[in-house]
Amino acid sequence: MKVLTFSWEYPPNHVGGLGRHVYHLSSALAEAGTDVHVVTPGVREQSSREGHGPRVHHIVAYDVSAPDFISWVLQLNVALFERAVRAVIEDGPVDVVHAHDWLVAFAARAFKHAFKVPLVATIHATEAGRNAGIHNRQQAYISDVEWWLLYEAWKVICCSEHMKNEVRGVFNVPKDKIMVLPNGVDPDEFSSLQRGAGRNAFAGQDQRMVFFIGRLVREKGVHVLLEAAKMLIGQGYSIKLVIAGTGPYEEELKFMAASMGIWSHVYFTGRVSDKVRNNLYRWADAAVCPSLYEPFGIVALEAMAAGSGLVASDTGGLSEVITDGTNGLKVRPGDAGALAAAISRLITDKTLRERIRRGGQETVRQRYLWSGIARATAELYEDVHREYEASPWGKSRLYTSGGDRDAGRYHGWRRRFETPAADLQSAKADGPGGQPAGDGARTEPD
Ligand code: NHF
Numbered sequence: 206m207k208v209l210t211f212s213w214e215y216p217p218n219h220v221g222g223l224g225r226h227v228y229h230l231s232s233a234l235a236e237a238g239t240d241v242h243v244v245t246p247g248v249r250e251q252s253s254r255e256g257h258g259p260r261v262h263h264i265v266a267y268d269v270s271a272p273d274f275i276s277w278v279l280q281l282n283v284a285l286f287e288r289a290v291r292a293v294i295e296d297g298p299v300d301v302v303h304a305h306d307w308l309v310a311f312a313a314r315a316f317k318h319a320f321k322v323p324l325v326a327t328i329h330a331t332e333a334g335r336n337a338g339i340h341n342r343q344q345a346y347i348s349d350v351e352w353w354l355l356y357e358a359w360k361v362i363c364c365s366e367h368m369k370n371e372v373r374g375v376f377n378v379p380k381d382k383i384m385v386l387p388n389g390v391d392p393d394e395f396s397s398l399q400r401g402a403g404r405n406a407f408a409g410q411d412q413r414m415v416f417f418i419g420r421l422v423r424e425k426g427v428h429v430l431l432e433a434a435k436m437l438i439g440q441g442y443s444i445k446l447v448i449a450g451t452g453p454y455e456e457e458l459k460f461m462a463a464s465m466g467i468w469s470h471v472y473f474t475g476r477v478s479d480k481v482r483n484n485l486y487r488w489a490d491a492a493v494c495p496s497l498y499e500p501f502g503i504v505a506l507e508a509m510a511a512g513s514g515l516v517a518s519d520t521g522g523l524s525e526v527i528t529d530g531t532n533g534l535k536v537r538p539g540d541a542g543a544l545a546a547a548i549s550r551l552i553t554d555k556t557l558r559e560r561i562r563r564g565g566q567e568t569v570r571q572r573y574l575w576s577g578i579a580r581a582t583a584e585l586y587e588d589v590h591r592e593y594e595a596s597p598w599g600k601s602r603l604y605t606s607g608g609d610r611d612a613g614r615y616h617g618w619r620r621r622f623e624t625p626a627a628d629l630q631s632a633k634a635d636g637p638g639g640q641p642a643g644d645g646a647r648t649e650p651d
Contacts, residue, residue: 206586207240209292209299209316211285211309213278215245215261219476221420222503223329226364226388227305231259233389233579239586242299244289244312246281252292260296264288275346282311289316301325301586307332307347310354317357321602323593325586326358328368330500333375335424337498352376359589362386362582364501365522371500386582387522388503389575392566395487395511399480404488407472408445413552415444416489416513418482419504421452426495426518428454428461432541433495435465437549444552447485449474486511490552497538499523505533506573509565514551514558516544526573530557532564 210231214224231241235258247263254260264284271277289312293299303325304313310326317324332339332347339345355361355376361383363369369383408414415434419425427448434446448458448471455473462471477485486492492508494517501522508515515533517523527533534551536543551558593599 206301206583206590207297207299208234208242208301208303208586209289210241210243210259210303210305211289211313211316212243212245212305213281213308215243215247215263218246218248222388222501223305225503226327226329229389229391229575230579230582233575234583235259237576237579237583239579239583242292242296244285244292246285262288262292275343278308279311282309282315285309285312286315290319293320298322300590303327303586304354304358305329307350307354310350310357314354314357321598323359323589323599324357325360325362325589326354327362327364328355328372329364330368330498331371331375334371334498334500335422348375355382358382359593360384360585362585364388365525367521367525368500384585386578386585387526387573388501388506389573389578390503390506390510390569391575392510392569394479395483395507399484401480401484404484407447407474407485407488409443412443412445413490414485414488415446415548415552416449416485416492417447417495418449418477418485418492418507419494421448421450421455421458423454424496424498425452425454426497426538427458429497429539429541429544430493430495431458431461431465431467431471433544433548434470435467436541436545438467438470440545440549442549442552444470446471447474447489448472449477449482449485451476482507483511486513489513490558491516491548493544493548494518494523495538495544496520496523502526506569509533510569512562512566514561515565516547516551526568528564528568531561532568533561 210227212227214220216224216228231243235241241259242262243259244262246266250263250265252260252262266281266284269280271280299322302313302316302322304310305327306329313324331351332344336344339348355378361378363372363383363385364387366385369385372378372383373380417427417430421427434444437444459473462468486508492513492515494502494505496502496518499521505515505517505523505526509532517527517533517535518538519535520538527535529535534547536547
């Protein structure tokens, strides 16, 4: 099975959890035998494969200044599609194309129709969910593209039941088109402290460390965490709130921390390396996900894997991952008082903290290892491909990747590509009104 994946994020280019998801899923799929090709933006054009990992084709988006984000996304999609076409020409056809979120919808849809391969789409979040509704023209446009991607997809993956319901509610997608496959985590990444700066570079020895990591956007609820921190400090707790990550809400959050009079208790680290992130999870007395909207919340799994005590909003995917008091504490989203109370319980009650640490690590091992998630994803690819092959669309396909069943059976498209002179001849013979060579309407020689 050969899969081509489009993603706008992939390490080392991180924006949020989507990039981590694509990296770990692609690696685990490749490790288990799926031939995965990832097409994604990078700092320079290059294709590489590490060990048994996926083959990653990095592209550089066109160097034409885009007037706005939407135009930039469209330019990016053309560049992604261009690289994907070259990947097919150089490495041969693929069986399934996989798109992650609306940001790559155009490239994926074009690839699907150009090569007649079935499309699988993962929806990590929706524009309506992120913004608690659709309030302007740009949001309406993004939401339309999301709908279109869902329409074009053979099957849709959502990372939680919550997201499945949201996608069904917002876009009216039939239930049996959506499959829930969660995010995962690699516990080995978090198993030991890494060398580097020590805890005291982030917090004083006498200070309890409360840790947040994520994109600094309003829906992550960091402003609620600042309010909770102020309450705890007011109650006499000696805490340091470490906030890692960047984003459009950063300046406002800094302003809030200063005007609340808690600036010296908050450390905005900016973006941190994975090594520092892992250490922070292990040093933290409480890792907090105060989200107002969270389709899954990969950071909760990371906190669990690292053995941090976890406090999270009872919302979205977090509600499904966390069992209150067993592997984390859940609080009402947006309720600073409840958040402060839960953090206080966790940092003062050692027995509870130990139970939650152990519970989190157990949860991760039982339910959220990437190997199992990759197995389920590979089965989904197989199912989709089987259905596609049996469909009229699949029967009229232009080529096959030549997997076991079809060994050596390359169809017309590839042969025509390899013999351009013959193509030209047949195109001429067709005459101006005929079907040009390479058009899918032509019957395949087989
Ligand atoms: O973990 C990866 C991530 C999720 O909840 C997160 C989100 C975007 O908002 O699936 O996608």
